[in-house]
Amino acid sequence: MSAVNDTKFHYEVFLLTGIPGKGDVQLWISIIFCLTYAISIVGNSLILFIIKTDLSLHDPMYIFLSMLAITDLGLLIASMPTILGVFLFNSREISLNACLAQLFFIHSFTFIESSVLLLMAFDRFIAISNPLKYTSILTLPRIAKIGLVFVLRGVAVILPLPLLLKRFQFCRVNVLSHSFCLHMEVMTMACADITVNNIYGLFITVITVGLDSLLIFLSYVMILKTVLSITSHVEFLKALNTCVSHLCAVLLFYMPEFTLTLMHRFRKSSSPLLQIVLGYIYLLVPPLMNPIVYSVKSKHLRARIIRVFVK
Incomplete structure (x- = not known):
């Protein structure tokens, strides 16, 4: 009898949640999400189209932007x-299975985006720091090889997560707090010891997102050191201006990512509603804002976009 009762609560289906207590405005929220989705798809697709079709934009900076x-x-x-x-x-x-597949792709693309921001x-x-050797250092074949390595890194470190979760039976409450699946939340619903998942999840976050953010910080320390040695005020401002778009992209990506990770690790002392809102910011805001930020700050890209719409 007890075996029957135990089996009864082994969940194979999870229930996704919107924003609890906001059912009266759910329609308006859905409209915002639809607009965000549409603008993000159009914006990023337009960036890719313009970079692909305009040969003058086939330099390293725009290749990295197309990766992003x-x-x-x-x-x-x-x-x-x-x-x-x-x-x-x-x-x-x-x-x-669908939940495990979704968390695999979400976390893989997250880690790949972190790598692209590092590049x-x-x-x-x-x-x-070395503008005369810029094109000779960052050749297209070299960029392709580095990009492939980082893609393989993102996939390789995430692949064990669904496999580690697959071995569990889920017998606790099967209601997720988000409308998408994340490893940090799914593993807490397992009716077994999740120490291995917890340690591995923290480990791969440190060696990917943590290491990438540290290297980005160090690169900007070196950039600042180089910029401060420039005597010309115009060249000084021009050098700093080329970094503004990337800095915005870094802040848009890493701030929600780190905050959400910490809140999931210490969920008892954090607001559930704030966790949910941060989850949506973490997934939706960077894809929405990155094309806008780069289009505003890059004169060449902005001119090509205007030309497309004029035509």
């Missing part, structure tokens, strides 16, 4: 179907 746009599109495609399903159609159920910081460092 592809990663943002991947993050949107991985997360938005369940978000829109919950808010538009109240489709809350997600199977265990963009390295690009700015080379452009400012």
